[in-house]
Amino acid sequence: xxxxxxxxxxxxxxxAAVTAGAGVLSSPARVRGRSRGGKLLKACQYRMLPKQxxxxxxxxxxxxxxxxxxxxxxxxxxxxxxxxxxxxxxAGVPIHSxxxxxxxxxxxxxxxxxxxxxxxxMEGAMRCAKAMGAxxxxxxxxxxxxxxxxxxxxxxxxxxxRKLLPLAEELQVTIAVENVWNKFLLSPVEFTRYVDEFxxxxxxxxxxxxxxxxxxxxxxWLRTVGRxxxxxxxxxxxxxxxxxxxxxxxxxxxxxxxQALDEIGYGGYMTTELRGGDEAYLTDLAKxxxxxxxxxxx
Numbered sequence: 001x002x003x004x005x006x007x008x009x010x011x012x013x014x015x016a017a018v019t020a021g022a023g024v025l026s027s028p029a030r031v032r033g034r035s036r037g038g039k040l041l042k043a044c045q046y047r048m049l050p051k052q053x054x055x056x057x058x059x060x061x062x063x064x065x066x067x068x069x070x071x072x073x074x075x076x077x078x079x080x081x082x083x084x085x086x087x088x089x090x091a092g093v094p095i096h097s098x099x100x101x102x103x104x105x106x107x108x109x110x111x112x113x114x115x116x117x118x119x120x121x122m123e124g125a126m127r128c129a130k131a132m133g134a135x136x137x138x139x140x141x142x143x144x145x146x147x148x149x150x151x152x153x154x155x156x157x158x159x160x161x162r163k164l165l166p167l168a169e170e171l172q173v174t175i176a177v178e179n180v181w182n183k184f185l186l187s188p189v190e191f192t193r194y195v196d197e198f199x200x201x202x203x204x205x206x207x208x209x210x211x212x213x214x215x216x217x218x219x220x221w222l223r224t225v226g227r228x229x230x231x232x233x234x235x236x237x238x239x240x241x242x243x244x245x246x247x248x249x250x251x252x253x254x255x256x257x258x259q260a261l262d263e264i265g266y267g268g269y270m271t272t273e274l275r276g277g278d279e280a281y282l283t284d285l286a287k288x289x290x291x292x293x294x295x296x297x298x
Contacts, residue, residue, distance in 0.1 A: 045273060206230065
């Protein structure tokens with residue numbers, strides 16, 4: 001009898017959570033702060049540009065290859081960051097976002113010293129973004145491990161991310177949590193609910209269209225997360241052989257992704273997160289993105 005009672009209680013808890021999630025998904029008040037659509041902009045990551053070139057030469061090459069923006073990583077020297085941002089804008093490829101990550105100092109860690117390093121690193125990344133002229137910083141929100149459980153990671157990461165929101169508001173820099181291979185936020189419904197629970201315009205979603213292909217579908221994630229999305233990463237993945245590929249070489253349903261982008265009214269940067277290469281490689285990559293943008297689903 002007690003087992004049956006416990007089972008019913010657990011079922012009710014799950015049902016309540018699902019109902020709450022459905023309410024979150026339909027709540028328009030929680031998706032403010034997103035543009036209502038616009039031009040899709042091609043971007044590459046700074047690390048993909050040839051290492052032997054100067055910053056000015058790198059940004060000129062990115063522009064020449066057909067990109068409209070660049071995504072960078074945080075720098076400790078804010079004056080150097082400011083100069084790099086200026087060079088990017090002068091070349092016509094502004095630095096639009098930074099990738100902080102957070103894998104090594106997750107905000108879900110139970111150790112105070114680890115969380116303190118993570119918070120300090122994220123604060124530095126936001127100040128760097130401001131110096132560069134970027135308005136988004138990517139954050140891996142939590143990491144589930146053998147010793148850090150899912151529910152624990154969920155609660156602790158939200159508590160710690162909330163500590164960053166006053167600075168994000170002050171700097172007018174958005175914290176964008178991304179779907180990554182961290183054994184966390186494994187469905188688009190849960191990902192959406194996680195973002196919505198902050199109820200803050202400076203906490204948004206960064207969706208990588210390749211990271212869920214092993215267990216889901218990019219178009220489903222885009223349609224579910226919708227106008228909460230502030231940036232998009234472009235990658236491709238082939239389930240057979242379990243391997244990353246160049247764009248258009250894997251199992252991402254690009255026509256459906258393109259249609260989903262229209263449906264949710266996304267306008268903004270789509271950044272390639274692939275290996276680097278020379279001018280010919282980068283030009284080909286930009287043309288692959290052009291093909292994706294030109295697609296319409298049947």
